[in-house]
Amino acid sequence: xxxxxxxxxxxxxxxxxxxxxxxxxxxxxxxxxxxxxxxxxxxxxxxxxxxxxxxxxxxxxxxxxxxxxxxxxxxxxxxxxxxxxxxxxxxxxxxxxxxxxxxxxxxxxxxxxxxxxxxxxxxxxxxxxxxxxxxxxxxxxxxxxxxxxxxxxxxxxxxxxxxxxxxxxxxxxxxxxxxxxxxxxxxxxxxxxxxxxxxxxxxxxxxxxxxxxxxxxxxxxxxxxxxxxxxxxxxxxxxxxxxxxxxxxxxxxxxxxxxxxxxxxxxxxxxxxxxxxxxxxxxxxxxxxxxxxxxxxxxxxxxxxxxxxxxxxxxxxxxxxxxxxxxxxxxxxxxxxxxxxxxxxxxxxxxxxxxxxxxxxxxxxxxxxxxxxxxxxxxxxxxxxxxxxxxxxxxxxxxxxxxxxxxxxxxxxxxxxxxxxxxxxxxxxxxxxxxxxxxxxxxxxxxxxxxxxxxxxxxxxxxxxxxxxxxxxxxxxxxxxxxxxxxxxxxxxxxxxx
Amino acid sequence: xxxxxxxxxxxxxxxxxxxxxxxxxxxxxxxxxxxxxxxxxxxxxxxxxxxxxxxxxxxxxxxxxxxxxxxxxxxxxxxxxxxxxxxxxxxxxxxxxxxxxxxxxxxxxxxxxxxxxxxxxxxxxxxxxxxxxxxxxxxxxxxxxxxxxxxxxxxxxxxxxxxxxxxxxxxxxxxxxxxxxxxxxxxxxxxxxxxxxxxxxxxxxxxxxxxxxxxxxxxxxxxxxxxxxxxxxxxxxxxxxxxxxxxxxxxxxxxxxxxxxxxxxxxxxxxxxxxxxxxxxxxxxxxxxxxxxxxxxxxxxxxxxxxxxxxxxxxxxxxxxxxxxxxxxxxxxxxxxxxxxxxxxxxxxxxxxxxxxxxxxxxxxxxxxxxxxxxxxxxxxxxxxxxxxxxxxxxxxxxxxxxxxxxxxxxxxxxxxxxxxxxxxxxxxxxxxxxxxxxxxxxxxxxxxxxxxxxxxxxxxxxxxxxxxxxxxxxxxxxxxxxx
Numbered sequence: 001x002x003x004x005x006x007x008x009x010x011x012x013x014x015x016x017x018x019x020x021x022x023x024x025x026x027x028x029x030x031x032x033x034x035x036x037x038x039x040x041x042x043x044x045x046x047x048x049x050x051x052x053x054x055x056x057x058x059x060x061x062x063x064x065x066x067x068x069x070x071x072x073x074x075x076x077x078x079x080x081x082x083x084x085x086x087x088x089x090x091x092x093x094x095x096x097x098x099x100x101x102x103x104x105x106x107x108x109x110x111x112x113x114x115x116x117x118x119x120x121x122x123x124x125x126x127x128x129x130x131x132x133x134x135x136x137x138x139x140x141x142x143x144x145x146x147x148x149x150x151x152x153x154x155x156x157x158x159x160x161x162x163x164x165x166x167x168x169x170x171x172x173x174x175x176x177x178x179x180x181x182x183x184x185x186x187x188x189x190x191x192x193x194x195x196x197x198x199x200x201x202x203x204x205x206x207x208x209x210x211x212x213x214x215x216x217x218x219x220x221x222x223x224x225x226x227x228x229x230x231x232x233x234x235x236x237x238x239x240x241x242x243x244x245x246x247x248x249x250x251x252x253x254x255x256x257x258x259x260x261x262x263x264x265x266x267x268x269x270x271x272x273x274x275x276x277x278x279x280x281x282x283x284x285x286x287x288x289x290x291x292x293x294x295x296x297x298x299x300x301x302x303x304x305x306x307x308x309x310x311x312x313x314x315x316x317x318x319x320x321x322x323x324x325x326x327x328x329x330x331x332x333x334x335x336x337x338x339x340x341x342x343x344x345x346x347x348x349x350x351x352x353x354x355x356x357x358x359x360x361x362x363x364x365x366x367x368x369x370x371x372x373x374x375x376x377x378x379x380x381x382x383x384x385x386x387x388x389x390x391x392x393x394x395x396x397x398x399x400x401x402x403x404x405x406x407x408x409x410x411x412x413x414x415x416x417x418x419x420x421x422x423x424x425x426x427x428x429x430x431x432x433x434x435x436x437x438x439x440x441x442x443x444x445x446x447x448x449x450x451x452x453x454x455x456x457x458x459x460x461x462x463x464x465x466x467x468x469x470x471x472x473x474x475x476x477x478x479x480x481x482x483x484x485x486x487x488x489x490x491x492x493x494x495x496x497x498x
Numbered sequence: 499x500x501x502x503x504x505x506x507x508x509x510x511x512x513x514x515x516x517x518x519x520x521x522x523x524x525x526x527x528x529x530x531x532x533x534x535x536x537x538x539x540x541x542x543x544x545x546x547x548x549x550x551x552x553x554x555x556x557x558x559x560x561x562x563x564x565x566x567x568x569x570x571x572x573x574x575x576x577x578x579x580x581x582x583x584x585x586x587x588x589x590x591x592x593x594x595x596x597x598x599x600x601x602x603x604x605x606x607x608x609x610x611x612x613x614x615x616x617x618x619x620x621x622x623x624x625x626x627x628x629x630x631x632x633x634x635x636x637x638x639x640x641x642x643x644x645x646x647x648x649x650x651x652x653x654x655x656x657x658x659x660x661x662x663x664x665x666x667x668x669x670x671x672x673x674x675x676x677x678x679x680x681x682x683x684x685x686x687x688x689x690x691x692x693x694x695x696x697x698x699x700x701x702x703x704x705x706x707x708x709x710x711x712x713x714x715x716x717x718x719x720x721x722x723x724x725x726x727x728x729x730x731x732x733x734x735x736x737x738x739x740x741x742x743x744x745x746x747x748x749x750x751x752x753x754x755x756x757x758x759x760x761x762x763x764x765x766x767x768x769x770x771x772x773x774x775x776x777x778x779x780x781x782x783x784x785x786x787x788x789x790x791x792x793x794x795x796x797x798x799x800x801x802x803x804x805x806x807x808x809x810x811x812x813x814x815x816x817x818x819x820x821x822x823x824x825x826x827x828x829x830x831x832x833x834x835x836x837x838x839x840x841x842x843x844x845x846x847x848x849x850x851x852x853x854x855x856x857x858x859x860x861x862x863x864x865x866x867x868x869x870x871x872x873x874x875x876x877x878x879x880x881x882x883x884x885x886x887x888x889x890x891x892x893x894x895x896x897x898x899x900x901x902x903x904x905x906x907x908x909x910x911x912x913x914x915x916x917x918x919x920x921x922x923x924x925x926x927x928x929x930x931x932x933x934x935x936x937x938x939x940x941x942x943x944x945x946x947x948x949x950x951x952x953x954x955x956x957x958x959x960x961x962x963x964x965x966x967x968x969x970x971x972x973x974x975x976x977x978x979x980x981x982x
Contacts (some may be wrong), residue, residue, distance in 0.1 A: 072969055146874075150926075161927060161931055164927075165920070166925060169919060171558070176912035
């Protein structure tokens with residue numbers, strides 16, 4: 001639509017966030033809220049042309065923008081999206097809108113700063129997905145830690161300080177090592193930081209590839225998060241406010257997996273092949289072990305947090321399904337579909353928990369029971385999200401998991417068998433939680449006093465439900481966008497750089 | 499020296515400054531306490547005029563005068579302009595603070611200007627004697643500035659510590675210089691470089707001299723293991739004086755190190771590279787780890803300074819023009835950051851109350867969200883988180899280390915940077931996450947508020963558009979470091 005569509009998608013939310021900040025203190029809270037929702041809506045509308053104007057027959061970068069930025073260091077302001085990243089830019093703008101609506105009444109302390117933090121973070125995350133220059137990516141990748149740190153620390157739960165520090169320092173550790181790797185690649189690629197130039201480096205010896213892969217692995221594995229560097233996630237998700245959990249689960253985790261797709265796989269294909277067994281092993285541990293951990297949780301948010309780790313284990317499994325030198329197409333596309341789907345589903349789950357928390361102020365499963373008696377509409381929506389989390393066909397959760405298992409079967413039957421246990425565990429922990437919370441008789445007077453969803457909550461739930469169902473019934477609409485880009489990626493990764 | 503050949507024009511700003519200091523010193527005798535603002539105004543005027551003269555006298559290639567002892571090159575112009583700006587900003591920040599503590603006296607301004615004059619001479623030196631002269635003028639002025647607060651036990655103790663240790667370090671430096679003189683027969687930096695390059699004999703003497711010189715230099719920078727004065731001097735001095743000691747002198751010290759090691763002793767790069775690598779790693783480690791344990795913000799910032807100097811030395815030890823330029827960029831960004839952090843402490847202090855401990859910053863977001871934002875910007879910049887300027891400074895330095903294939907050093911540097919991030923985060927946590935303990939209203943003069951805001955916003959602006967400053971640093975280095 002506009003020539004600088006991607007720049008608009010990145011900077012419009014940031015400018016909107018700054019405007020919201022400028023409204024000042026708590027006296028003008030309503031102005032801040034309406035400005036924020038306007039900004040989020042504009043951001044989402046600006047991102048839609050990326051979907052509608054996307055050329056499915058072009059596997060390369062689209063909507064490209066190149067401007068010199070720090071020429072002395074070979075850093076350019078280079079933006080572009082392909083089939084892989086475009087979906088996440090839209091998912092991010094969409095989730096930001098949901099989050100702004102979610103925090104409407106709940107956040108009473110400094111709402112202007114709350115909304116501004118989310119809007120600015122939204123712009124930065126869009127930048128991370130759209131960046132085609134390594135340092136530009138890094139700036140957005142680390143820059144978004146600042147608003148997230150503030151969101152968890154200012155508006156979070158009782159252990160929010162611990163959670164926010166852990167989140168920030170854990171993530172910083174990995175990304176600092178990645179910075180050294182990026183600088184090394186800069187010298188290898190002829191003194192440029194362009195990601196496509198990195199991907200085009202013709203020869204890298206295997207031992208160097210493995211060291212670089214470890215650097216990238218540490219950074220993105222913390223973000224995904226993979227077992228065993230996942231321990232920051234339960235704390236961060238539990239302590240963050242509802243909106244923070246939604247963005248964390250729906251978007252921030254995806255940047256980690258995206259990093260594998262954009263950096264580790266295409267730049268270091270031989271190391272990826274050599275070390276794919278570790279990635280598969282860790283992913284299966286996440287699926288099986290973390291699934292079992294989720295089963296024994298008594299805190300709803302922690303349960304969904306572990307469920308997120310388990311689902312992301314599925315994603316990383318799909319990304320490293322090597323059959324010989326080629327990645328399996330089903331598996332990679334399934335991983336991407338799972339990433340988008342999990343964005344909708346986890347946003348929905350966390351929002352549901354938030355709706356209940358706003359009324360009862362407890363996250364413990366034991367404090368609930370028989371909510372369906374008092375909140376039938378809400379229970380219906382939560383049923384949909386719970387089923388999607390379990391991977392029920394016709395919901396988006398099934399499409400991605402099915403494709404990854406299909407791909408895994410083609411590579412190794414036992415990978416697929418272990419991966420398929422997610423369908424069992426996922427159903428087990430989600431539906432058991434759902435049953436204990438929603439079904440049965442009203443268990444205590446707190447539940448007795450719960451009022452059903454109001455118009456705003458209904459809007460958010462409905463939109464998310466439509467997204468989940470839509471994607472579940474017609475995943476092809478998403479797959480056809482990414483198909484050629486994935487093809488190109490697989491072809492590129494199949495070449496050796498030794 | 500032939501008087502007819504003496505070209506005073508390259509040294510015009512320094513000559514003007516000397517005259518202005520004397521005028522201010524004399525005029526101040528006749529100004530009453532109530533009208534001290536005149537001295538303040540005259541000082542700022544002097545700085546402005548010096549900056550003007552500096553820009554007018556800009557020389558694209560190095561110009562020597564005073565028989566080769568004084569040089570005016572792009573590097574010295576850039577650094578001097580930064581120092582003028584920094585001193586002016588420090589004076590603006592300090593105005594209310596020193597008035598509340600009975601330090602708003604003419605001596606404060608004349609001593610600050612003397613220190614600046616010393617820094618100018620250090621930065622423009624091309625001869626060991628000039629370097630030492632500038633160093634001593636700077637140091638003695640700073641000792642006196644600290645001791646100006648004569649009723650404070652802590653301040654006089656800091657002044658004594660700084661004086662004694664500084665004298666010791668100057669002695670070490672002189673001893674090293676004398677050894678270099680013994681080995682090369684000259685004190686002119688260019689001639690020393692030629693002689694060192696040419697001669698193979700007297701290697702031992704040169705190395706010994708180098709060790710003593712590096713010891714003296716590291717003291718001035720505040721690098722481990724010569725760092726013990728930094729925390730005590732930073733904590734004991736009045737915050738305004740701390741800022742005077744910690745801002746512009748770091749720039750001067752950096753150029754001081756550059757002139758000696760790079761212009762004079764570049765041939766011995768293998769020797770001082772190894773020394774500086776050890777010093778840098780120790781500085782980053784000890785600075786960052788000890789800062790975690792501090793509850794006094796000034797002390798914490800002192801240890802953080804030690805770690806930043808370690809990072810600076812990394813850029814220096816790279817031994818490439820890119821490395822030197824990245825170290826200069828780091829020094830400039832560091833001065834900007836430290837001015838905001840100390841400036842905020844100055845702004846939050848008032849008569850009878852010094853904002854010093856971590857608890858004093860608690861709940862700043864509730865008291866004034868704009869100042870809280872400024873603290874946020876500077877703390878994340880110090881931690882090296884994009885998109886603030888501090889990130890590019892660290893990035894540039896690490897890049898020059900990776901360039902010379904010292905990968906393990908780069909990894910150690912980023913790990914230390916991670917450890918350091920903790921205590922900066924703790925300040926942001928106090929400002930944003932906690933409830934206020936000190937609930938008095940914050941009064942800041944309007945001019946200070948404006949300059950402080952611009953100072954912090956500059957960190958964000960430089961974080962989005964660092965290209966111009968980076969280019970300036972690289973150009974300055976390229977033009978000024980003559981290859982012999």
